[in-house]
Amino acid sequence: QITMSGSIIREKPASFGSIRQNNATNGGNSPLKLFTHAKITITDIFKNISSYVNDSNIYMTDVIKSNRNLITTDKYKDIQQLKEKVNRILSVISRDHMKVVFFGRTSNGKSTVMNAMLRERILPVGMGHTTNCFLQIEGTDRIEASILIPGSDEPKSVNNLSSISNALSNEKVDSDSLVKILWPKEKCRLIRDDVVLVDSPGIDVSANLDQWIEKYCLDADVFVLVVSAEATITVAEKKFLHNVAQRLSNPNIFILMNRWDATANEPEMVESVKQQHLERGLEFLCDELHLCDRKEATENRMFFISAREALLNRNTDPTTSPRSGYNEGYKERLVEFSKFEHEFEKCISKTAVQTKFEQHTNRGKEIITLLCETIVNMINKSQTIKQECQEKLIEMEEKNIFLEHELRSMTDSAKERIRHVSEDVYKRVAQTLNDEIKRLYTLIEEFDRPFTSERNQIPLYKQDLHRWVEERLGSNLQNRLHTALHNSLDTVHKEIKERVKTVLTTNERRSDVDSIVPRSNFTISYRLDCSNLCSDFHEDIQFKFSLGLTSLWERFMQNEKQPKYTSSSFLNSSNDLLTTANNLAELTSTSSFLALGASALIWRTVGWKMLGIVAGIYGSFYLYEKLMWTKAAQERAFKRQYADYASSKMKLIVDLTSGNAxxxxxxxxxxxxxQTVRYVAIEKDDIIDNIQDLKIEIHQLKSYIDKGKKIQKQGDKINNELNQFTKQYLITD
Structure with a gap:
């Protein structure tokens, strides 16, 4: 039977249908190879299981660290302990062997049978009670044989065996002690094939049968009862086997009727005696112990042999002739012994495979099943979580696109709305400021600080006037614009807040947006800065006669332009007087030189009298203007000059002030x-972070799934190997 290519299951050794007719030491076709092959195979399988458990532990350790709850902590701890269990099983398998226990009454030839099977005189033999303790023969890789006595790990020479195990020796050990004989494997095929043979003291010399069974027989695969053909099966032997059958299920028992060569002296009684022994043995095996049927017991469980002749045959040079020490019919007895060995090897090999490896195989299947179920469960959980993550990822990506669009639309709308409000503010401030500039003359007239024309006091007066004009203009602008501007701002604030709240998805962030309160103390700063604006203003409050030569010359040079300043007290006395003076100045300015020429002609024509009258009138005008040039007139002239200058300067900064507002x-x-849209950006950033986390999570889960499936296939392969092992080695044909 050949397994599939690549399997570690080896070809099962062929069965042996023919009885060996020779004593060749070559064990190439020995049934014992079944156990050897099975042991190698199950060892390789458990090495694979060990590797599988190690890979699973690494995989699960990686998973448990991720805190994804794919496996419980208790289950993980159980899995971690499997490696140690597998190592213990491998250790047990390496020590597993086939064990046979020989028992019977004293001097029935147990040691001789074992020597014959080992093909060498290893155990001491003799008349009477020879073997005093249990002797276990097992293989060693050493060249020299040695023994281990109880209580010592130091090997001793095999030459000490007779003195230690012989009942007649003074150095003997207790009857329930076990002495191990370490025999070189190269010297014996049985030992080389992992067979351990145990010799026992006679069951008729000790009452501790139950203790023997507990200590040395529970792990035995085969029991060989050696009975003297000159006697029969005793009650003590039956009792021992009954005790064995109570502790072990269906023990394998062989009955050897030893010393059958004694029948050569009574040939006429051979068949009747043989039938008597056979009937009693079958009655015991089949009717009392119920171990097998009579045909099986007759053909394969009871043998009539001569261990002495078999040992003699195997220790004698086969080329030597004639042979001595044999009784008549020895060839049939040698064939019978070989048949026993063959059936024994088939039975112990098959039984040892069952008893030693079936439990390991079942335990291996349990380990594989536990790991596979755990990994499949982890894969299923990973796939479920992965599916949930993928659905959530799609949802998050759609939400991110929506927020991106809304954020862009919201920003554009807000910019447009803010631009519209800003333009409206610009127009309102410009219009209001122009209105206030037109009223600047009236505003300055309200300045009531005492005026003085002293040169060192004028700068202080101007500073106070700058400050007063700036404050009053700013106050007037605030009073006229504050309510309308704040209403516009409140409207825009509410629009922005409501638009942002419609985008946010959590009540917490909506509450955060509601908690944002616009600045209640916000006011527009109208910084007119009159001090700098009118820093170049220079007043002219010196008395100047309106009909003086200097004034007339200035008017002439201005080409009929209205003078920027006037210092005539006469013209400033009242609005009507000012208008009259201006008209008069216009008339006189165009004909001043003509008047001089006319005066000269008049003087030549009318004489000194008329000239005196004109001079008197001219002097009266001068005196009148001089008397009217009082402190109040100087203050009015100063304010008029300042109002004209400030108005012209402020008109230049209307655009600047409106733009600033x-x-x-x-x-x-x-x-x-x-401040408000920041929460939308935060939510968008959170979504992007969630998307990245989900992608990492999906990638990690996919890695867990792929690794889990790979390990699962590894487990399925090992499980198939265990099933193949069971089919090939454990299932009885």
Missing amino acids: SAQVQQELSMYFA
């Missing part, structure tokens, strides 16, 4: 939008 509103709204 618009920028402040834009910054405020942008900052609020950034």
